[in-house]
Amino acid sequence: MHESGYDGPDGPVLPRGLWTHPRRWPDLWRRSIQVRIVAGTLLMSAVVVFLVGWVMMNQVTEGVLQSRRDGARAEAAAEIRGTQTELDATDPTRMSIDSLLTQIVTANANRGGGGLFDVALLVPTNAPSPSTTADRTSKNVDASSVPAELRAQVAVDPDAKIWDTYTEVRYTDGRAPLPALAVGGRVRLQNEYYELYYLFPLVQQQQTLDVVQRALVTAGFLLVILLGAVAWLVTRQVVTPVRMARRIAERFAAGRLEERMQVRGTDDLARLAISFNQMAGSLQRQIRQLEELSRLQRRFVSDVSHELRTPLTTVRMAADLLHESRDDFDPVSRRSVELLQNELNRFEALLADLLEISRFDAGAAALDRDEVDLRDIVHRVVDGSRALLAHRRAPLTLRLPDEPVTARVDQRRIERILRNLVGNAIEHSEGRPIEVIAAASDDAVAVAVRDHGMGFRPEEAALVFGRFWRADPARARTTGGTGLGLSIALEDARLHGGGLDAWGSPGEGAWFRLTLPRRDDEPYDASPLPSRPPDAPKPSLVGELIEVGAPYQKLTDQEPS
């Protein structure tokens, strides 16, 4: 009937040009409250406006047509009565029925001339042997303009009652049909009934209604658009502060702790902003406090280091002096000096390791990266371990690739890791062979150290990296390890974005694998070396299925298992 104001969910009120990409509409729909509210408002207001418009249009139509209908009925009734009177007064013998009827129609048509009405005199369809030959109408009016239903009504009514209905006047000369009100009744002539219809054109009424309808459609359309705009404005009042809160929360989360919301007025949104700001302030205070604590902690460690190191230096120098001249001492003093010297070395190593760990804990450890060939580091580490190897009588095999194993790493740290792994392997080798293997892939390099010593239980694979962890607390501490070496090694590996993991099996030895990304912090897919040594007993052997997966414990999150 009217009204096509609803534009769909992509109404005319979308922000930031997102709606120019149809593929993003569903996304926008999900993410924007504003879009949903505006779309909902448009849809609902369109339905309401449509219904209201429809009812109004019906009532207006009814009102406009009713008066015309009343007038037309009265006029038609008068005409029919007049015609009947005329017919009754006519002497049918004086002229033929045909010409009489024609005359009546012409007379009627003349009265309705000037577009007042058209006339149709129709022979009832059920008339037995009609004495007249044909239907008669005003000029050019098609007799079929009278609807069959009306004719049926008129036909069944025996009295001089009149009927009416809306129809169209069709013309035989090709003019466009016009809306009209057809009013009809019966006239009698010599016991023959004829149906007399008056067709009142409703052109004027149609024009009026068209104007009304256009006005309603326009008004409805504008109303829907305006409601959408109002919904947009109103939701914007709410959504804008919410969006601002979101942006500020995001920035806050990203570490910009000084971000605060603007507080305007005292409404709910202002209270939200106040609460948000209070939360932010409280968080900021706590974070600052923690930072301050952490700073104090670092400062403390630094001070302690200085305070400890200065007396230690003195002791160290004194011990060295004594140690150099130990040959002049009696055996008891000599041994004491040797013990003093050895334990001082341990003490120094422990202090250095503790400070290194505290630097990691404080997040103060920084990488000094260089492009290096890991094979060079391995060679250096192994050369540095010759004395210990000879002392333990452990054969060491290097299995390094021919092509360079280069990566951007902090040479000092990687050397420390490998020195630690090789040192551990030698210490636990019990004189059995040790292998050092290196490999490279496109995105990662790896070095693994394998020993065939006493090993450790699979469930201890993660524990070995714990601080001050020892495989067997009852075991004699024969060597001067600080118990922090593997912890530091793991931290060093992680600092590179790499990983360090361990495999062990009692009696089968151990396998430590260091994996590093080739380029700065670019994650790698997989280590170039396996997580367990190739010569390890297969866990899939009979009876060991229960422990599948246990021997290897994932220690870094870079490693897809």
Add this chain to the structure above:
Amino acid sequence: MADGNRTTRGRVLVVDDDSALSEMLSIVLRNEGYDTQLCATGDKALAAFRDAKPDLVLLDLMLPGMDGIDVCRQIRAESGVPIVMLTAKSDTVDVVLGLESGADDYVVKPFKPKELVARIRARLRRMDEPGPESLSIGDLTIDVAGHSVKRGGETIQLTPLEFDLLVCLASKPWQVFTREVLLEQVWGYRHAADTRLVNVHVQRLRSKIERDPEHPEIVVTVRGVGYKAGGD
């Protein structure tokens, strides 16, 4: 360096607030044939320095009265005498700060006496091996025997370490020196050590001899390798 008379090896000023460590340092250094002077506070260090006219200063970084860094700057302002820092902090910031304030080398506590003596020896060692009397690099003229560097007629003041570094580079122009090689030849380290030493001193040398230290023409960086003397 010939052994000779033990007392002629050189005079070392020890600036450290820890009396036990100072005394221990004295014992060790005297044992090695050095004469020692002690100073316990930072604010008296400069006076002690002027008084003692040492051949080398051992300087603790944390001092009462005045920070070791400031003492270092003051001494460096009036003398090129070798300064070796004693520091308990091996963190980059502290070390670089100390080196930038003018120290030639540093030793991290706790150190072994031999290590310290090796450092001191390396600093007091002169370029003994016979070389050319004079070198020229870029628009600089280096009088090796007379320990002076001139641009045109103008003398450029360099500390002995900076002079050694420049001579080392200029004696073999166009040879690229890695930082490790420079550490060995100039500082006397036998093992690879802290390359920050080289970086800081190259910066300081450049600030004195380059026309535009931002775009060095005499001491040129070879990316990924080290440094070389650029001539023309």
